[in-house]
């Protein structure tokens with residue numbers, strides 16, 4: 001595929017650009033650029049073709065099955081985007097006087113109320129721009145809480161090894177220290193290790209639940225109790241609420257604070273890195289520490305406030321409005337029954353796949369799962385030399401997206417599968433057939449796997465070279 005600079009033909013101008021309607025000013029010569037700017041010149045149909053070609057080269061949920069574990073690549077209803085593009089929402093400015101945007105401010109309070117109900121929390125902030133940013137915000141709030149109580153020695157955060165990789169990274173960002181604890185043979189928190197780890201210096205626990213193996217920790221009430229009794233706070237990584245929304249509430253399980261990935265569970269397209277919203281919900285005790293721009297309704301008017309001991313601002317203005325607007329649309333569209341049935345379908349689909357594949361592929365924690373499960377291809381690799389990476393590349397030839405690979409780190413040769421809740425049984429059966437076929441091919445024709453994918457737009461890439469020597473911009477002749 002040609003890049004837009006390679007398609008450019010000198011001399012083409014685009015007459016669609018409106019004439020200048022402000023006075024022209026003569027810029028002093030020394031301030032002018034010496035060389036002309038590298039702008040591609042193309043007639044409009046060629047621009048349109050360029051973007052269509054790019055879209056065709058992209059695989060999304062609209063192209064096929066997309067079971068990317070831990071990422072919740074769900075179908076995002078088009079009505080969400082219609083709402084986000086609605087001019088009265090899309091054309092407002094963050095510095096506009098509050099009384100002129102009351103309708104938009106209601107989007108905050110309405111979404112907050114619904115998410116409070118779903119999570120069991122008492123307040124929600126929409127400032128964080130993504131999941132990891134929500135973790136960071138939550139940890140700053142936990143830190144501020146202990147400091148306010150004169151407990152500055154509480155600087156350790158306990159993170160089980162089955163947590164998402166962003167958890168310890170976020171702890172490091174706040175200057176606190178991660179205490180890693182192992183999981184037991186079911187992939188859940190090792191209670192004895194937790195009891196051993198808590199103490200005077202415990203700031204809190206970060207728990208990813210369901211954990212990265214797709215398991216709901218059966219000891220969850222005991223876990224939160226142990227941390228509370230030691231004086232710590234409980235944080236719930238709710239990026240993957242897709243398994244429990246409308247069914248169980250972290251606020252009822254002893255958690256004080258949670259982040260949600262609205263771009264995962266509550267439907268915003270998020271492949272390629274954004275935009276996102278890592279909304280944070282907290283209990284009453286942490287409310288004074290919320291970031292500012294916290295909207296409050298008073299005397300029929302909504303305005304932004306700064307909570308008493310606010311950690312300050314973690315993002316310009318109030319967060320990614322269009323993402324929580326999509327979340328609101330999604331929740332209202334599904335209603336409370338639809339929300340819980342989305343969770344139930346997600347869990348059913350994952351369990352169906354697990355049970356149809358586990359006679360071939362090893363599933364380490366695998367009697368049942370929540371919205372996703374992890375297979376280990378370690379045995380397959382030992383028997384045939386075919387790795388998880390090879391199988392993932394083979395899947396590309398079947399017009400499907402491969403699962404998440406080599407994550408979680410606790411499982412060797414891991415493939416982590418999360419089938420979206422909207423998939424029909426027919427589609428899931430097709431996917432199961434592909435996995436089974438690849439398993440058989442690994443035994444009958446293992447050499448061929450090193451060449452996969454054979455039919456995708458780009459064939460086998462050298463992943464190390466691609467990562468070490470990324471070519472991320474066009475090189476012009478005159479450079």
Ligand SMILES: *Cc1c(COP(=O)(O)O)cnc(C)c1O
Pocket residue numbers: 070071130131132133164166208237239240261276278
């Ligand atoms: C995706 C995910 C995150 C990180 O979210 P980002 O929006 O990518 O920053 C954190 N925790 C879990 C469990 C996740 O699945």
